[in-house]
Amino acid sequence: MKALEQILQDATAGDPLSGLKWTRKTTRKLAEELKGKEFQVGHSTIPRLVRKLRYTLRSNQKRLSRKQDERRDEQMRHLTRMRKRFLKRKLPVLSVDCKKKELIGQFRNSGRTWRQQPLQVLETDFPSDAKGKAVPYGIYDVGYNEGYMIVGVSHETAEFAMTAIQRWWLEVGQARYPGGQHILLQADSGGANACDSWLWKAALQTLVDRFGITITVNHYPPGASKWNLIEHRMFCIISQNWAGQPLDTYETMLKFIRTSKTQTGFRCRAHFDRRSYQTKQKLSADQKDNLNLHYDRLFPEWNYTIKPHDT
Numbered sequence: 001m002k003a004l005e006q007i008l009q010d011a012t013a014g015d016p017l018s019g020l021k022w023t024r025k026t027t028r029k030l031a032e033e034l035k036g037k038e039f040q041v042g043h044s045t046i047p048r049l050v051r052k053l054r055y056t057l058r059s060n061q062k063r064l065s066r067k068q069d070e071r072r073d074e075q076m077r078h079l080t081r082m083r084k085r086f087l088k089r090k091l092p093v094l095s096v097d098c099k100k101k102e103l104i105g106q107f108r109n110s111g112r113t114w115r116q117q118p119l120q121v122l123e124t125d126f127p128s129d130a131k132g133k134a135v136p137y138g139i140y141d142v143g144y145n146e147g148y149m150i151v152g153v154s155h156e157t158a159e160f161a162m163t164a165i166q167r168w169w170l171e172v173g174q175a176r177y178p179g180g181q182h183i184l185l186q187a188d189s190g191g192a193n194a195c196d197s198w199l200w201k202a203a204l205q206t207l208v209d210r211f212g213i214t215i216t217v218n219h220y221p222p223g224a225s226k227w228n229l230i231e232h233r234m235f236c237i238i239s240q241n242w243a244g245q246p247l248d249t250y251e252t253m254l255k256f257i258r259t260s261k262t263q264t265g266f267r268c269r270a271h272f273d274r275r276s277y278q279t280k281q282k283l284s285a286d287q288k289d290n291l292n293l294h295y296d297r298l299f300p301e302w303n304y305t306i307k308p309h310d311t
Contacts, residue, residue, distance in 0.1 A: 111243025
């Protein structure tokens with residue numbers, strides 16, 4: 001074991017907190033080096049030996065950011081406090097984001113699945129060969145551990161995001177939270193729900209005026225989007241479910257979303273949105289002034305509340 005550990009030292013990376021380690025060398029190469037040190041061992045034995053040394057297979061994790069706001073940690077603590085506050089009052093806490101856009105067609109999808117024969121897919125992933133483009137916008141209900149996704153065919157716009165949230169409220173939220181007229185939305189700082197987007201704020205104003213509800217919004221600071229709950233409690237589960245499966249039709253994509261589930265009770269609903277959403281829209285100064293927008297004292301560019309207009 002000491003000989004194997006010495007061989008691994010030159011090519012080892014690891015996590016200093018958990019003590020887990022991993023290596024770039026293959027089992028065959030490790031077995032060859034051990035044989036060079038006069039140890040008789042086969043490559044099939046190596047995995048059992050390295051596990052005893054707390055090595056494990058690891059993939060890359062997107063955790064590092066080139067830009068990190070010095071206020072990030074304080075905002076992350078604020079996000080946690082707000083979630084706990086709303087959940088304690090049994091009010092809806094929603095984590096929202098747009099998942100990676102997908103080309104619909106017989107394209108290769110990363111991952112592997114059990115089959116007797118591999119599926120034949122197109123050699124190239126040219127958008128011109130696609131039947132269409134899927135724009136999946138997700139809503140994760142933190143309190144109920146349930147997902148809701150709208151798959152669009154047009155563009156990721158603030159109006160599209162608002163339509164998804166409105167549909168969730170009509171289909172799920174009103175019945176699930178009777179009397180819960182205050183919603184907490186936690187979202188990234190970019191995309192359709194960008195923190196500096198007036199179109200996003202105006203779309204939410206339309207929503208709160210229509211239903212007489214109040215929406216408080218917290219944004220994750222730049223470079224911290226991977227900590228958004230929807231990423232590792234919903235999107236990763238869906239990606240695992242369709243791993244290795246070509247998304248050849250919109251119905252196929254919807255099927256995989258609807259059948260995504262976990263042993264801890266996660267389930268996901270999905271709907272198709274065929275409408276076209278216009279891009280490059282702008283608000284006039286009067287429209288901006290008409291927003292019933294209330295900024296928080298703590299980082300107002302990331303935290304604010306939108307209330308309905310008095311009627």
